[in-house]
Amino acid sequence: MDFDTIIIGAGAAGMMCAAHSGGRTLVIDHAKAPGEKIRISGGGRCNFTNLGTTSVNFISENPHFCKSALKRYTQWDFLDLIGAHAIAWHEKTLGQLFCDESAKQIIAMLLKEMERAGAELWLKTSARKISHDGARFHLSVERDGTQVALSARNLVLASGGKSIPKMGASGFAYDIAQQFGLGLVETCPALVPLTFADQRYAPISGVAVPAVACANGVAFEEAVLFTHRGLSGPAVLQASSYWSEGEDVVLDLDPKGTLFTHLRSARTEQGKRDVTTVLTQVFPARLVQHLSEEMGITGRIGDQSDAALEALCARVQGWVQRPTGSEGYRTAEVTLGGVDTNGLSSKTMEAKTLNGLYVIGEAVDVTGWLGGYNFQWAWSSGWAAGTAIAASKV
Known part of the structure; x- marks a missing residue:
């Protein structure tokens, strides 16, 4: 024919x-x-x-x-x-x-x-x-x-x-x-979710936050979703196209840059509260618990100096992660x-x-x-x- x-x-x-x-x-x-x-x-x-x-x-x-x-x-x-x-x-x-x-x-x-x-x-x-x-x-x-x-x-x-x-x-x-x-x-x-061999985000699976995900110098601001296997959500899917195995992904959980102002105000108005309690006013509670364990966040907000608050914000805005892989062609868009x-x-x-x-x-x-x-x-x-x-x- x-x-x-x-x-x-x-x-x-x-x-x-x-x-x-x-x-x-x-x-x-x-x-x-x-x-x-x-x-x-x-x-x-x-x-x-x-x-x-x-x-x-x-x-x-x-x-x-x-x-x-x-x-x-x-x-x-x-x-x-x-x-x-x-x-x-x-x-x-x-x-x-x-x-x-x-x-x-x-x-x-x-x-x-x-x-x-x-x-x-x-x-x-x-x-x-x-x-x-x-x-x-x-x-x-x-x-x-x-x-x-x-x-x-x-x-x-x-x-x-x-x-x-x-x-x-x-x-x-x-x-x-x-x-x-x-x-x-x-x-x-x-356009694929990124994975971690230790399944570190399993306890906060389902939590999503607005953030910036950056890979190889290219950044995307949209939602980041934590899953049992690792990281997903539009910002991470976008960044995955620029990510290579062995490289880091940097997450900025404070893309609008307002966290420092919030923490400093809370120091004056809510000085007796724990830093983690104040953070739950900005982030989901399960995410705050995970961040506090990974970053060693402790103490009352009223006891924190400007330098200490700036250091905390820097960690939240430059949270470095190294995925071990991706979910592969199975879920890649x-x-x-x-x-x-x-x-x-x-x-x-x-x-x-x-x-x-x-x-x-x-x-x-x-x-x-x-x-x-x-x-x-x-x-x-x-x-x-x-x-x-x-x-x-x-």
């Missing part, structure tokens, strides 16, 4: 590409349903983009690579598409946009766009062998237990990275990219690294050394921050490849 374009992966990027690639396009995926990561994202409401999206919000060996696609297909373009399908949405914090009703609306929208473009979708279909004869790609796929031979002028790798393997994620795109001479940037889990952008055109996402081979979405070494950025990269890169393919047929 011959096609103009075969797209491997019916996720956000793959479906977006199919909606714009024109010609006879086939999307294949081994899953039972399309857009499974879309379905579970954002608590089932899909954080589909971010109003503040710029290239600054992405990590890559080449930080300039993502600029072209993001500028040519923006968050506003995707909002226009959402509006055309009458999908109601709302903004949460920090420019994050979510569906009012369900993430399934985004999947349905993409399927309608694919249908409008005439693209076919084969689910429960796995690619077993891929080759190129100098003009066309040849695929042997297994569909419903039957081997089917396919060919196409264009092949798009949109099968994502390694994050959340229980949903079928794998390094398939990396293997095929390498087969055709593309390089890889080492991958690791990103995205994969850091991927297909090296040096081998791809930033305008079309096509391989520089093999015409007709495209790599998009999470498979590429472009990783967004938490908050809708990775979906926007899927839309932008999928659009860039799809429109380039359509233009090549004119």
